[in-house]
Each structure stands twice: as structure tokens, then as C-alpha cells.
Amino acid sequence: xxxxxxxIGNNQAKDILIKGLQKLEYRGYDSAGIALVNDSxxxxxxxxxxxxxxxxxxxxxxxxxxxIGHTRWATHGAPSRENAHPHQSISGRFTLVHNGVIExxxxxxxxxxxxxxxxxxxxxxxxxxxxxxxxEKGENIDEAFRRALSLLHGSYAIALIDKEDNDTIYVGKNKxxxxxxxxxxxxxxxxxxxxxxxxTKEFVxxxxxxxxxxxxxxxxxxxxxxxxxxxxxxxxxxxxxDTEKGTYNHFMLKEIDEQPFVIRNIIQKYQDDDDGDIKxxxxxxxxxxxxxxxxxxxxxxxxxxxxxxxxxxxxxADKPTEVHIASExxxxxxxxxxxxxxxxxxxSGETADCRGxxxxxxxxxxxxLTITNVPGSTLTREADFTLHxxxxxxxxxxSTKAYTAQMAVFSILAMDGARAQGINTGFNAINELGLIANxxxxxxxxxxxxxxxARDYMFDxxxxxxxxxxxxxxxxxxxALKLKEISYIQAEGFAGGELKHGTIALIEDGTPVVGxxxxxxxxxxxxxxxxxxxxxxxxxCIISTEATKEEGDNIVLPNINELLTPLISVVxxxxxxxxxxxxxxxxxxxPRNLAKSVTVE
Ligand code: M6R
Numbered sequence: 001x002x003x004x005x006x007x008i009g010n011n012q013a014k015d016i017l018i019k020g021l022q023k024l025e026y027r028g029y030d031s032a033g034i035a036l037v038n039d040s041x042x043x044x045x046x047x048x049x050x051x052x053x054x055x056x057x058x059x060x061x062x063x064x065x066x067x068i069g070h071t072r073w074a075t076h077g078a079p080s081r082e083n084a085h086p087h088q089s090i091s092g093r094f095t096l097v098h099n100g101v102i103e104x105x106x107x108x109x110x111x112x113x114x115x116x117x118x119x120x121x122x123x124x125x126x127x128x129x130x131x132x133x134x135x136e137k138g139e140n141i142d143e144a145f146r147r148a149l150s151l152l153h154g155s156y157a158i159a160l161i162d163k164e165d166n167d168t169i170y171v172g173k174n175k176x177x178x179x180x181x182x183x184x185x186x187x188x189x190x191x192x193x194x195x196x197x198x199x200t201k202e203f204v205x206x207x208x209x210x211x212x213x214x215x216x217x218x219x220x221x222x223x224x225x226x227x228x229x230x231x232x233x234x235x236x237x238x239x240x241x242d243t244e245k246g247t248y249n250h251f252m253l254k255e256i257d258e259q260p261f262v263i264r265n266i267i268q269k270y271q272d273d274d275d276g277d278i279k280x281x282x283x284x285x286x287x288x289x290x291x292x293x294x295x296x297x298x299x300x301x302x303x304x305x306x307x308x309x310x311x312x313x314x315x316x317a318d319k320p321t322e323v324h325i326a327s328e329x330x331x332x333x334x335x336x337x338x339x340x341x342x343x344x345x346x347x348s349g350e351t352a353d354c355r356g357x358x359x360x361x362x363x364x365x366x367x368x369l370t371i372t373n374v375p376g377s378t379l380t381r382e383a384d385f386t387l388h389x390x391x392x393x394x395x396x397x398x399s400t401k402a403y404t405a406q407m408a409v410f411s412i413l414a415m416d417g418a419r420a421q422g423i424n425t426g427f428n429a430i431n432e433l434g435l436i437a438n439x440x441x442x443x444x445x446x447x448x449x450x451x452x453x454a455r456d457y458m459f460d461x462x463x464x465x466x467x468x469x470x471x472x473x474x475x476x477x478x479x480a481l482k483l484k485e486i487s488y489i490q491a492e493g494f495a496g497g498e499l500k501h502g503t504i505a506l507i508e509d510g511t512p513v514v515g516x517x518x519x520x521x522x523x524x525x526x527x528x529x530x531x532x533x534x535x536x537x538x539x540x541c542i543i544s545t546e547a548t549k550e551e552g553d554n555i556v557l558p559n560i561n562e563l564l565t566p567l568i569s570v571v572x573x574x575x576x577x578x579x580x581x582x583x584x585x586x587x588x589x590x591p592r593n594l595a596k597s598v599t600v601e
Contacts, residue, residue, distance in 0.1 A: 002027070002029065002070060002071060002072050002073050002085075002097075002098070002099035002100075002191070002599075003021060003024030003025075003027050003029065003070065003071040003099070003191045003192070003195065004024075004068070004069070004070055004097050004098075004099055004157055004158075004159055004178060004189060004190065004191045005017050005020035005021055005024065005068065005069040005070075005188070005189060005190050005191070005195050005196065006067065006068040006069070006159045006169045006171070006188060006189030006190070006214065007020075007065075007066065007067055007068075007186070007187075007188050007189075007196075007199070008065065008066045008167060008168075008169060008186065008187050008188075008214060008215065008216045009065060009183075009185065009186035009187070009188075009199070009216060010065060010185060010186070010216075011065060012062075012063065012064070012065060013034075013036055013064055013065055013066060013067035014034065014036060014058065014062035014063075014064070014067065016188075016198070016199065017034045017036075017067050017068070017069035018034070018051065018054070018055060018069070019198060020069060020188075020190060020195040020196055020198075021034075021051050021054075021069050021070075021071055021195070022051055023192070023194050023195040023196075023197075023243060024071055024190075024191060024192060024195050025051065025071065025590060026251070026395040026396065026397065026589065026590070026596045027071065027073070027191070027192075027595055027596045027597050028073050028397060028590065028593075028594050028595030028596055029071035029072055029073050029595075030048065030049070030072060030073060030074055030079035031046065031047060031048045031049065031071075031072045031074075031079050031080070031081065031083070031084035031085075032046065032047060032049075032050070032051045032053075032054045032069070032070065032071045032072070032084065033045060033046025033047070033054065033069065033070050033072075033084045033085050033086050033097075034046075034054070034058075034062070034067055034068065034069040034070075034086070035067055035068055035069075035086040035088075035095040035097075035161060036062060036063060036064030036066065036067035037064050037066045037067065037161050037162075037163060037165075037166040038063045038064035038065075038166070041092070041163050042088070042092065042095050042161065042163045043061065043062060043063065043064060044086060044088065044095065045057055045058045045061070045062065046081055046084040046085065046086065047081060047084065048079055048080055048081050048084060051071070064166070065166070066161065066166045066167065066168075066169065066216075067161070068086060068095070068096075068097050068159045068160075068161055068169060068189070069097070070084075070085035070086060070097035070098075070099075072084050072085050073595050075101055075123070075600055076101070076105075076121060076122050076123040076124075077120060077121030077122050078121070082119060082120050082121075083120045083121055083122050085097040085098065085122075085124060087119070087120060087122065087124050087125045087128050088119075088128060089128045089129055089131065089132030090116055090117075090129065090132060091132060092163065093132060093135070093162060093163045093164065094128050094131050094132050094135070094160055094161070094162055094163070095128070095160070095161050095163070096124070096127055096128040096131070096158060096159065096160040096161075097124075097158070097159050098124040098127060098156055098157070098158050099156070099157040099158075099176045099177075099178075099191060099599065100154060100155035100156040100157060100174070100175065100176040100599065100600070101123060101154045101155055101600050101601075102123040102124070102126065102127065102152050102153070102154045102156065103153045103154040104151075104152070104153040104154070105123035105126045108126045108130065108151060108152075109126055112126075112130055112133060112151075113126060113129050113130065113133065116129050116133075123154075127148055127149075127152065127156070127158060128160065130144075130147075130148035130151065131144050131145055131148045131160065132144075134147050134148060141162055141165070141168075141170065142170070142211075142213060142222075142226075143226075145160060145170045145172065145211060146172075146211055146222070146224050146225075146226060149172045149174075149209075149211065149224055150224045152174070154174075154175075155174060155175035155176045155352070155599065155600070156172065156173065156174050156175070156176055157171075157172075157173045157174075157176035157177060157178035157191060158170075158171060158172045158173070158178075159171045159178075159189050167215050167216055168213060168214065168215055169187075169189055169214040170211060170212075170213060170214070171189050171206070171211065171212045171214060172206075172210070172211040172212075173206045173207075173208060173209075173210060173211075174208045174209050175208060175352075175355065175378065175599075176191075176350075176599050177191050177192065177350050177377065177378060177597070177599070178190075178191060178206055179191075179192075179193055179203045179204065179205065179206065180203065180204045180206060180212050180214055180219055181193070181196045181199065181200040181202060181203045181204070182200060182202050182203075182204065182218070182219060182233060183199055183200035183202065185216060185217060186199060186200065186216060187214045187215065187216055187217075187218070187219060188200060189214060192597075193236040193238055194238055194240075194242075194243045194393055197236070197238060197239075197240040197243065198240065201235050201236050201238075202233045202234075202235055203233060203234055203235075203236055204219065204221070204231050204232075204233050204234075205231065205234065205376060205381075206221065207229075207381075209223065209224050210222065210223055210224070210229060211223075211224065234376070238392075238393055242392045242393050243393050243395065250396065250578070250582075250588045250589050251394075251395040251396040251589045252396035252398055252400060252486070252574075252578055252588050252589055253578055253588075255394055255395070255396055255400045255401045256400045256401070256444065256571065256574050256575060256578065257444050258391075258392065258401050259400065259401045259404050259437075259440045259444070259571065260437040260438070260440040260441045260444070261437075262389075262390065262391045262392065262401045262404065262405050262408075263404065263405070263408055263433050263436055263437040263440065263567070264433075264434075264437050265390045265391075265392075266389070266390050266405060266408045266409065266412070266433065267430055267433050267434060267437075269388070269390050270409075270412045270430075271430055276430065277419075277428075277430070278412050278415055278416050278419070278429055278430065280387075280412070280413070280416045281385065283384075283385060284369060284385045284387065284413075285416060285417075285420055287341055287367050287369065287384070287385060288317075288319070288341060288369075288413070288416070288417050288420070289417070289420050289421070290339060290341075290367075291319070291339055291340060291341035291367070292320070292337045292338055292339045292340070293319075293320045293321070293322065293336075293337035293339075293340050293341075294310075294313055294319055294320070294321040294322070294340070294341050294342075294343055295321075295322050295324060295329075295336070295340050295341070295342050295343065296309055296310060296321060296322065296323040296324065296343045296345060297324050297326045297329055297342060297343070297344050297345075297354055297357045297358075298323070298324075298325070298326060298344065298345040298346060298351075298354065299325060299326045299327065299346075299351050299353050299354065299598070300399070300481065301347070301398075301399040301402070301403045301478060301481060301482075302345040302346050302347060302351075302399070302402075302403070302406060303323065303325055303326075303345075304403065304474055304475075304477050304478040304481065305345055305403050305406035305407050305410065305478075306323040306343075306345050306406075307323050307474040307477070308407050308410065308471065308474050308475075308566045309321070309323070309343070309345070309406070309407065309410035309413075309414075310322070310323045311471060311474070311563065312407075312410050312411055312413075312414035312563060313410070313413070313414050313417065315414075315563060316411075316414035316415060316417070316418050316423075316425050316563065317413075317414045317415075317416075317417030317418045317421070317423065318417075318418070318421065318423060319414075319417055320337075322334070325353075326344075326351065326353035326354045326356070326357050327353040327601065329357050330353055330356045330357050330360070330601075333360075336366075340361075340366055341366070341367050341368070341369065342357070342358070342361050342366055342367070342368040342369070342383075343368075343369050343370075343371060344357070344358055344368060344369070344370045344371070344372075344379050344383060345370075345371045345372075345406050346370065346371075346372050346377075346379050347372065347373045347374070347389075347391075347394060347399055347402035347403075347406070348372070348373070348374055348377060348596065348597040348598075349370060349372035349373070349374040349376075349377025349378060349379040349380050350374070350377055350378050350379070350597045350598075350599050351379075351597070351598050351599070352598060352599050352600050352601045353598070353601055354379060355378055355379060355382070356601060358379060358382055358383060359382075362382065367384050367385075368382075368383040368384050368385070369383055369384065369385040369386070369387065370383040370385070370386045370387070371386075371387045371389060371406055371409050371410070371413075372386065372387075372388065372389065373388070373389045373390075373391050373392075373394060373402045373405065375388055387409050387412075387413065388409075389402060389405035389406055389408075389409050390405065391405040394596075395589065395596075396588070396589045397485070397486075397589065397590055397591055397594045397595070397596045398482055398485055398486050398574075398577070398588075398589075398591065400482075400574050403478065403570065404440075404567050404570065404571075407564075407566055407567050408433055408436070408567060411429050411432070411433065411564060411567075412429050412433075414429075415428075415429035427561050432560065432561045432564055433564075435558075435560050435561075436560055436564060436567045436568055438558075439557065439558040439560055439568045440567070440568055440571055442558055443557065443568060443571040443572060443575075444571065444575075446555075446572075447575060449555065450555075450572055450575035450576050450578075450579060451575075451579040453541055453554055453555065453572070453576050454575075454576045454577075454578075454579035454580045454583065455579070455583070456539075456541070457512040457514070457539060457541050457576075458483070458487065458489060458512060458576065458579075458580035458583075459580065459583050459584070461489060461510075461511075461512050462489065462490065463489060463490040463491065463492075463506070463511065463512075464480070464483060464489050464490070464491045464511075464512045464513075464514065465480075465491070465492055465493075465494060465499075465503070465506070465507075465511065465512070465513045465514070465533075465538075466479045466480045466483075466491065466492070466493040466494070466513075466514045466515075466516070466573075467493070467494050467495070467496040467499060467513060467514070467515050467516070467526065467529055467530070467533075468493070468495070468496060468515065468516040468517070468526065469495060469496045469497065469517075469519060469522040469525055469526045469529075470519045470521070470522050471518065471519055471562070471563065471565060471566055472516040472517060472518055472519055472522075472526070472565075472566075472569065473493070473494075473495045473496070474566060475516055475565075475566045475569050475570050475573065476493035476494070476514070476516050476573075477493035478493070478566075478570055478573065479491075479493060479514065479516070479570065479573030479574075479576075479577070480492050480493035481493075482573060482574055482577040483573075483576070483577040483580060483581075485591050485594060486577055486578070486580075486581040486586055486588055486591045487577060487580040487581035487584050487586055488584070488586060488591075488592075489580065489584075496515070496522075496525065496526040496529035496530075497525065497529065499529060499532065499533065500529075500532060504532065504533065504536065507533050507536040507537065507538050508536075508537055509537035510537065510538075510539050511533075511537065511538050511539065512538070512539045512540075512541065513530070513533045513538040513539070513540050513541070514540075514541045514542075514543065514573070514576075515527075515529070515530040515540060515541070515542050515543070516543045516544075516569055516573075517530075517542065517543070517544045517545075517548050518543075518544065518545045518547075518548060518557065518562065518565040518569050519548070519562055519565070520547055520548055520562065523544075523548040527550070530542060541554045541555075542554055542555075543555045543556075543557065543569060543572055543573075544556055544557070545557045545558070545559055545560075545565065546558060546559040547559050547562075555572050557569055557572075
């Protein structure tokens with residue numbers, strides 16, 4: 001969702017801010033803007049649409065060595081130039097960017113700003129007008145800023161500049177991500193470290209309800225009551241090249257291709273150097289062992305990984321597990337067991353729906369574990385334990401390598417849980433993951449074949465169905481999500497046996513149906529379901545394994561442990577979606593209306 005950058009240094013800020021915003025494009029946005037402080041005051045530029053449109057509008061203008069920038073994903077008010085950030089106070093003295101949602105903005109407007117004519121429909125604008133109104137009453141800027149923030153209910157990451165002071169950016173944060181970076185005679189602000197890696201790798205974490213007074217030669221962290229807080233810096237291990245496309249046209253294809261490396265990386269990170277077996281933190285092992293039931297909470301693709309995770313936890317580690325959509329769990333909590341362990345799965349570690357659940361379960365004193373790709377993210381900081389998926393930055397909005405990494409980490413968790421209880425699983429997760437990495441490589445090498453399947457089944461269709469049973473049912477739900485989010489083809493994933501209870505009515509001549517069959521015990525059943533749709537005119541595409549294949553199947557996967565086949569059966573589905581979207585001229589990496597990091601409920 002919205003992205004924030006800021007810079008104070010010796011160089012002109014414009015290009016640095018624009019580059020930073022480009023690095024945040026992956027989060028999803030519909031307008032962008034920057035503001036620069038210079039000798040003539042504040043220069044403000046904002047445009048609806050892509051960053052390229054903003055750059056065109058700025059042209060040769062844009063002077064100043066201090067500035068802030070923003071990409072907006074509309075919540076309050078349509079995507080437009082007026083609603084784009086930065087927003088300015090009435091006198092033009094203060095300029096501000098914001099990520100998050102201010103729940104009480106209407107009330108604040110009524111109470112404090114009744115005589116102010118707002119220039120936008122946003123919740124954000126009240127913040128900058130509040131700062132100005134408090135500053136006008138004689139408070140210094142630090143006080144006015146802290147006072148304004150202490151009135152806000154909701155989530156925010158904020159950066160504010162003052163026309164009369166070109167050496168300070170005031171930043172504040174509550175529930176929305178924001179980092180401050182420090183370098184040699186330079187300071188930066190960013191929603192995500194990767195936006196400012198071209199300036200520094202040293203960052204400072206900001207906690208909720210803290211502000212930071214950022215100057216070129218140093219920073220000061222304070223609580224909202226003004227107490228000064230000491231905070232060390234950390235060095236991010238993200239490599240700048242991880243955030244570049246390299247020779248690829250799209251991040252999505254690059255990230256699909258990276259999956260074998262990610263799996264090998266996970267093996268390394270979770271393997272004990274001494275005995276070569278899985279190594280999990282003792283505290284996590286104990287928490288898992290103590291729990292009488294696991295509650296997996298996630299959204300979107302991460303939820304689909306959770307469905308596979310549940311199967312692994314129950315079938316391998318004998319642990320009763322439920323999987324819940326975070327936004328549903330948040331307002332419709334099921335009956336809980338006596339001693340639950342909550343597992344939050346989130347690529348970004350920032351998903352607001354998950355965080356809402358985490359806040360609630362912490363209040364009740366339950367233990368929590370986050371499985372995430374972003375160390376230092378909100379869910380990581382707030383949960384008791386974290387398992388890192390080590391997939392490297394995932395930039396394409398459509399999640400691919402993060403999904404397979406989440407399932408791989410679940411397989412490690414399940415194996416460890418089994419071992420802790422003395423259960424003989426008959427397989428070794430490390431060996432199996434090695435085979436999976438090889439199988440993924442084989443599949444990634446068959447791009448021509450995947451493109452052909454996309455051509456034969458998806459290029460011109462309006463809709464598409466995916467069916468599977470058992471583990472395959474979970475994967476087809478992910479396959480359908482992948483296809484719809486990037487190609488805009490209406491796609492749904494169903495349990496094979498469920499079609500004749502309603503959905504089969506939608507099958508017409510030529511309707512594409514992708515059947516996935518990797519589970520031997522239901523191979524005959526799903527093939528029966530495929531015959532039922534063929535009999536009604538469907539254009540059926542079958543993905544099987546060496547163990548389940550029949551003549552005429554479109555894609556045959558290498559044999560691996562059946563329980564872990566989702567890690568490889570999703571690869572053709574990802575590639576087919578990619579080629580379908582490409583052919584249909586869609587913006588593969590930045591599909592419409594979507595954001596990478598969903599920081600509002
Ligand atoms: O960052 P998270 O894993 O918590 O995000 C959850 C979903 O928003 C995400 O998986 C979304 O469904 C992806 N765009 C799917 O490709």
C-alpha cells in the first residue's frame with residue numbers, strides 16, 4: 001500500500017526520492033508525489049497515475065537537498081491529484097505524507113479544524129492542519145507534531161517537513177511500517193529498507209507511538225510524551241541487486257525462477273551443521289509441543305500456504321490445526337482450545353488483518369509465532385517467535401517464491417514437531433526439500449511448454465476452473481488466485497467432488513478446466529471429475545505426476561513425497577498464469593487495484 005521516502009543530505013533529493021519511490025512501486029499505488037524544501041520555500045509536485053507521470057510533470061524543476069515522497073493507494077477519496085500526497089497546511093508552512101488510516105479524522109476535523117477549508121477528501125490532511133494549528137498557538141514543532149499524533153486513532157507512518165527549517169524531517173509511526181536510515185552526513189526515511197539501499201544499509205527501527213526528529217547529521221527518537229529513547233542501528237542484509245530485475249522483463253518470472261535457490265537456502269538456514277538434521281529454536285519447539293491446537297491465521301496466498309501447513313502439521317506432526325482467514329477470524333472468533341498456539345503466516349509481516357488478530361490474542365495471553373519473509377516487520381516484532389522464510393525480497397505483487405518458502409518452512413516445523421514427539425515419519429524433510437528444489441528447476445526449464453498450455457487454454461477465455469482433491473485442492477485454490485489477480489480472467493479453484501453440487505452448471509463448450517492430480521489415493525476420483533466436465537464440453541488440462549500420469553496428460557511432474565507436492569505442482573500454475581497475463585497485455589508485476597503489503601483492514 002502507500003509508500004513513504006525521505007532524504008536529507010548533500011545531494012539534490014529529487015532523483016533519490018524518485019528512485020526510492022520506484023523501489024516501493026511493488027506495494028501498489030495510484031498516485032505519487034514529492035515535496036522539496038529549498039531557499040524559496042517548499043516545492044510540491046504530485047500526479048495521479050504512475051511515477052513516470054510525476055517525473056514528466058516535475059521536468060527540470062525539483063530543487064532541494066531535503067525532501068519527502070509518497071506513493072498513494074487510495075482509501076479515503078478517489079485516486080486524484082488533489083488527494084495525492086504530500087498534503088500541505090493552510091499557510092503552506094507544513095507538508096506531510098502519510099501511510100495508514102486515521103479512524104477519527106472526522107471527529108478531529110469537527111473538534112479542532114472547523115474553520116479550515118480542506119483541500120482534499122483524505123483522512124491524512126487533518127494531521128498536517130492539526131500540526132499547523134498547534135504551532136500557531138505557540139508550540140514548537142516537535143511539541144505540535146507529538147500533540148497532533150497523540151490525538152490520532154488508527155494507523156500511521158508519517159513524514160513532515162517545515163518550510164522554515166530545511167534540515168529536519170519529523171517522522172512518526174503507529175502500526176504502519178517506517179524506518180529511518182543513517183549514513184555519512186545523510187539521513188533517510190523509508191517504508192521499506194529496499195527503497196533507500198542506494199544511500200545506506202544502516203537503519204533504525206521505530207516503535208509504535210514514537211517520533212523521530214531526523215537531521216542530516218543524526219536522529220533523535222522520542223516517545224509521544226517527549227521522553228528521549230536510545231536506539232541502536234541495525235544493518236539490513238538485503239542486497240540491492242535482490243531488488244533489481246536483472247535480465248528478466250518481470251519480477252514475477254524472476255521470482256518463480258528463484259524458487260529452487262530459495263528452497264536450498266531454507267535447507268541451509270534450518271540445517272544443523274553438526275548432525276545435518278533440522279534445527280529449530282528450542283523455545284519454538286517447546287511452544288509447539290505445549291500447544292493442544294494450532295491456529296493458523298493468514299490472508300490470500302499465505303492462507304493457501306496455511307491450508308497445506310495444516311495438512312503437514314496434522315499428518316506429519318499429529319498436531320490438530322485449524323486455518324483461518326485473518327479478516328474473518330478478527331470479527332468472528334471460533335471456540336478456542338485451552339492452550340492454543342497462533343501461527344501467523346505473512347510474506348510482508350505487515351498485513352493489517354493478521355495484526356488485528358495478533359493484538360487480540362496477545363491480550364488474551366496466548367503464544368504466537370510469525371512465519372514471514374521480512375525480518376523486523378510488525379508481526380515479527382509483536383509475536384513471541386519468528387520463523388523466517390529466507391526467500392529474499394519479493395517484489396511482484398503476485399506471491400510465488402514466498403508461498404513455496406512458507407510451505408517449506410511448514411514442512412520443517414512439522415518434521416521437527418514429529419521428531420520432538422518421537423513420531424517416525426518415514427522421510428527426512430531436508431532430503432525431500434533437496435529433491436523439491438531439483439524438481440522445481442526441471443519445471444522452470446519447461447517454460448515453452450507452460451506458455452503453450454497458457455496459449456491453448458487461457459489466452460482468449462473469460463473464465464477458468466481449477467479442480468483438485470486432498471493436497472491438490474489447496475494448490476488449485478492458489479492457482480486460481482494467481483491467474484485471476486494478474487490476468488483478470490475469472491478463475492476459481494474447487495474440490496473436484498464439489499463441482500456437481502452446483503459449479504458444473506457453469507461448464508460450457510470450451511470452458512478451460514485445469515485438473516491437478518498428484519495424490520494416488522484420489523487419482524481415480526479426480527480423473528472421474530475431469531471426465532464429468534469433459535462430457536459437458538470443457539477443455540481439460542491435466543497436471544499429474546510420474547506416479548499418477550496417464551497418456552495425454554499435459555504436464556507431468558517429477559515424483560516427490562506426495563504430501564509435499566504442492567511445492568512443485570504450483571510451479572506450472574504460476575508459469576501458466578504469468579504467460580496468460582503477459583499475452584493479455586496485463587501489468588504482470590503491478591496488477592490493477594492490488595497492493596503488495598496490505599496495511600489497512
Ligand atoms: O504479506 P502477506 O503474505 O500477509 O499478504 C497476504 C495477501 O495479501 C497476499 O498473499 C496476496 O493474496 C497476494 N497478492 C497473492 O499473490
